Amino acid sequence: MLCGAADRNLAAPAPDYCYYDDSRWPPQDSLQSFENLLSVHNKRFDFLFIFNMTRSPLLFEQYADRALLIEGVAGSGKTTLIAQEAQQCVTQGRTLLVTFSRAGRDVLQQYMRARDVDPVANANLHIFTIDGLAHFLLRRLGDERYVLDRQAVVTGLLPELVSEVCQSLQDPSEEDEALQLQAPALSLESMEKLMADLDYYRASLAWQAEFDEDEQAAFGDGLHHPPALVRAVFHRYDALRAHWKPEAEEPDETLLDPAYKPERDKGMYGFRLVSEATYDLIEALDNGATLPPNAAAYRYVLIDEFHDTTPLQLQLLSRVAAGARRLMAVGDRYQTIFAWRGANTELVFDAFVQTFSAKRIGSLTSYRFGPELATLAAELTQRAIRSGSPLDTPVMHCKGDWQDAAALAPLARQTIVCRHGPDRIRAAFSLLCDAPPTLKLAWSLTTTPAMGVATFLYALRHPQTTAPLRTLSLAVQQFCSLPGCLTPDTARELGQSRLTPASLRMFVENWVAAREPVFGPSLNRALQTWLTGSGAPDMAASDALRQFAQQADLFRNGNAPQRLLDDSLLYGWRGLLAYLDQHRWTMRDWPAVMAAMAARCSTRGGVPLLTVTEAKGHEYDHVLVYDTADKTFRSQTDAPDVERNRYYVACTRARKSLTLYRPV
Numbered sequence: 001m002l003c004g005a006a007d008r009n010l011a012a013p014a015p016d017y018c019y020y021d022d023s024r025w026p027p028q029d030s031l032q033s034f035e036n037l038l039s040v041h042n043k044r045f046d047f048l049f050i051f052n053m054t055r056s057p058l059l060f061e062q063y064a065d066r067a068l069l070i071e072g073v074a075g076s077g078k079t080t081l082i083a084q085e086a087q088q089c090v091t092q093g094r095t096l097l098v099t100f101s102r103a104g105r106d107v108l109q110q111y112m113r114a115r116d117v118d119p120v121a122n123a124n125l126h127i128f129t130i131d132g133l134a135h136f137l138l139r140r141l142g143d144e145r146y147v148l149d150r151q152a153v154v155t156g157l158l159p160e161l162v163s164e165v166c167q168s169l170q171d172p173s174e175e176d177e178a179l180q181l182q183a184p185a186l187s188l189e190s191m192e193k194l195m196a197d198l199d200y201y202r203a204s205l206a207w208q209a210e211f212d213e214d215e216q217a218a219f220g221d222g223l224h225h226p227p228a229l230v231r232a233v234f235h236r237y238d239a240l241r242a243h244w245k246p247e248a249e250e251p252d253e254t255l256l257d258p259a260y261k262p263e264r265d266k267g268m269y270g271f272r273l274v275s276e277a278t279y280d281l282i283e284a285l286d287n288g289a290t291l292p293p294n295a296a297a298y299r300y301v302l303i304d305e306f307h308d309t310t311p312l313q314l315q316l317l318s319r320v321a322a323g324a325r326r327l328m329a330v331g332d333r334y335q336t337i338f339a340w341r342g343a344n345t346e347l348v349f350d351a352f353v354q355t356f357s358a359k360r361i362g363s364l365t366s367y368r369f370g371p372e373l374a375t376l377a378a379e380l381t382q383r384a385i386r387s388g389s390p391l392d393t394p395v396m397h398c399k400g401d402w403q404d405a406a407a408l409a410p411l412a413r414q415t416i417v418c419r420h421g422p423d424r425i426r427a428a429f430s431l432l433c434d435a436p437p438t439l440k441l442a443w444s445l446t447t448t449p450a451m452g453v454a455t456f457l458y459a460l461r462h463p464q465t466t467a468p469l470r471t472l473s474l475a476v477q478q479f480c481s482l483p484g485c486l487t488p489d490t491a492r493e494l495g496q497s498r499l500t501p502a503s504l505r506m507f508v509e510n511w512v513a514a515r516e517p518v519f520g521p522s523l524n525r526a527l528q529t530w531l532t533g534s535g536a537p538d539m540a541a542s543d544a545l546r547q548f549a550q551q552a553d554l555f556r557n558g559n560a561p562q563r564l565l566d567d568s569l570l571y572g573w574r575g576l577l578a579y580l581d582q583h584r585w586t587m588r589d590w591p592a593v594m595a596a597m598a599a600r601c602s603t604r605g606g607v608p609l610l611t612v613t614e615a616k617g618h619e620y621d622h623v624l625v626y627d628t629a630d631k632t633f634r635s636q637t638d639a640p641d642v643e644r645n646r647y648y649v650a651c652t653r654a655r656k657s658l659t660l661y662r663p664v
Ligand SMILES: Nc1ncnc2c1ncn2[C@@H]1O[C@H](COP(=O)(O)OP(=O)(O)OP(=O)(O)O)[C@@H](O)[C@H]1O
Pocket: 015, 016, 017, 053, 054, 072, 073, 074, 075, 076, 077, 078, 079, 080, 081, 332, 335, 366, 367, 368, 616, 617, 618, 619, 652
């Protein structure tokens, strides 16, 4: 069915699916608005076409081109389209469906199941994340490196490696004054940023560059640390990855990525993060390995979330898809929110078009939501997004009152989408304190960092408690991540013993008196005071914790926390104190506090609280976006377009109503 895409007052019922094909469209009189409609970053789509998917043949049948690149706005049916095409493809040959994120992979699996295609049982269907696919293929090639947990590498391996690199750079034989000046602090914050730099250096293909200018062009201004340092650490880190051996015969469980268990119990060496699997596979292929025959024999390759794909991942997909008969990639550049931040998605889109001579197709119609939300989405992304849904989807702004936030839909039926983890903690405490007490949250607050610190302190103060403290070992890890804890191995030492409140107290008593400092001076002093239990026993728990935080100087950077972890702790701490202030609990009552909180937060039932990353790819009837104040989604911690994309993704998850909530 052909119709006027540029004419927003369509009298005819909306088509089920809209694509634009300028080989047949537009009529001359609407050329001006047609141009507006299609200008995305001044890039025109190759063609303009509208058809009704329910009546048309599948896109692969519609177009003879080997490859199609479909760029559609949120809710335009990209995943639906991929699932529909795949349903047909699996009847004809081996089909690979790949996504960038695990959340995206799970959504694809759901969509296939809804079409009665079982992703596990159907031998013709493989659904993977790109890194997961690389990991799978490496294992098939006999590569048995351990897959380690990212945080364990950042805290356990990286600082020592960076020191070594910096020392060798100070070696007179390798003297390079510029580099010597750039030795970074070994703080957690700096190591996290360095790890992000290594990812970025890898994903952008900067490591391939022969000349400095090419390297610079690849990573642009995406690095936190000086390029020379990142380059040196990158090569040393990769050498370590190839030869690393666990200290014991089997590595400590806490080092391993729980999603990728080792193949064998012992005798393996080398490690990677799963996000490094694509790089390792390409390296293996460049060194002469060949893809397992099955992996090279996919007849159909369909890529979802293409906007998040990195140049490195596209290289791998190009090899895997080299023999594929048909390819399809779908994405929306305004949904780029992952690590490949700040990079130009257009480069990857263009590379796909060039490599596979792909035909570009665009869609500006969303079937998820009605016109009011379509207008908001259009404003956010400066595109002429229209609604193809019969729903209204009203959008409401709401300030600081959870009662008001229930105007469009009862709170219990809403899904709350937050910018990131720390904001979710804020939202959860705010709901606990100010929403009706009958409201339950489908998310557990009891395992958040502030709760961990308080649990740790309770155990120290009440070592004889008989109350079961199921989260004690997590609490120890959380406490030991405080900036004032100087020895990163502290938590591990504790983890190796059977921990009880009494044994914890014994350890901490020794540490605060130790000659070699385990804690910074203020934290040490605060712990000494805490252990002596000074202060009235009936002092309110909120006051006792407030005093401890002050003495320990826990939030000296409170106004400008640098790490996400700090934000989580800070927001959680503030929320916890506000919650405790509402009751008359003392520290002795801590198990009762935990129980009361657990009773309101259950993973079974209640209001879902999600981060944008978790909500991506999904849709919900009633969405509440928390918090829409200027300093949150519009903050400048990430590139402004990444923040804008996050906000766009959060808002466009709604089908029936959207509430934009701003706390006072
Ligand atoms: N042709 C169509 N006609 C009517 N409804 C459709 C059509 N295609 C998809 N939908 C519906 O629109 C909604 C959004 O589809 P889908 O999740 O596939 O969009 P998407 O483009 O992948 O979204 P996002 O990029 O935001 O994750 C779903 O409820 C789906 O059932």
